[in-house]
Amino acid sequence: MEEILREFKRFIKKKGLKYTQEREEILKEILSIKDHFDVEELYFRFKEKNSKISKASIYRTLSLLVEGGYIQEVYRQDGHSHYEVTLHKTPHLHFICIHCREVQEITDERLNGLIKEYEEEREYKLLTYHLEIFGLCKACRRLKL
Amino acid sequence: MEEILREFKRFIKKKGLKYTQEREEILKEILSIKDHFDVEELYFRFKEKNSKISKASIYRTLSLLVEGGYIQEVYRQDGHSHYEVTLHKTPHLHFICIHCREVQEITDERLNGLIKEYEEEREYKLLTYHLEIFGLCKACRRLKL
């Protein structure tokens, strides 16, 4: 945690930006979230603790955090983006149930291997990937939906 | 083409909806597009041929076509959705260059195999998947960006 904040300060400074309380507060809050999150969720958490962080700052900081690789936009649901902390986390895919909207994570090294292979074959410089599988989860499937 | 239209009519009827000129016209136009497309592109094509199809109808028909499996939303760029015809097309992934925004398709049966495997393991009912890889294409990479 402390180390991540220090790293983030370095990242911000290197870009010639200012390391503000708001930016640190937002990153701290995000690091405390275990699940996926969206802007509303974050904003709600700040309101709860009487922090007056604005949505504008949340959006602005989220962009920086994505750019720095601290978080990733992982999927879109209900017309808006959902994020997750990606530090120390293996890339993984998301299975999204279109009925109950549950999101399950699946990590598979073979998939990462395939993607690395495409990268080399085509001489890409890979930054990130998103794999979303849509369908019905085991439970919803049983409801014969 | 004729067969697809007939099939679409059956689909529409089965849902208790009406097979309108607009719905047929939209599907016909989409079937004539080889690339990925978005709502603007479609709307522009109709304006060009003096067809007065509205955006509202385009959006409404696109939903039906996705539901019927005729097209898929394949990626999002510049804040809006991009689609492609998926009939008779193997699922495939998209490599998106974040610099020149070029989109390349990669089809790999091994990937489809992996996904089928997850489906069976977890007892999902798979409907569709989206795999997007973000990075720099060969050309943009050379510019040392």
Place this chain on the structure above:
DNA sequence: ATTAAAATTGAAAATCAATTTCAATTAGAG
């Protein structure tokens, strides 16, 4: 072919996530 009910349409308004504007505030170099 007529008729009538229900679905669909286009245009305009509404919604809503995300971005931008701008005056007031803050970070941080000197």
Place this chain on the structure above:
DNA sequence: CTCTAATTGAAATTGATTTTCAATTTTAAT
């Protein structure tokens, strides 16, 4: 501490998508 440029929150704006609604069209039943 002082000064300047960057940042902030609030409000306005943008832009994609959805909704509303009166007029039109489809289609099943006469």
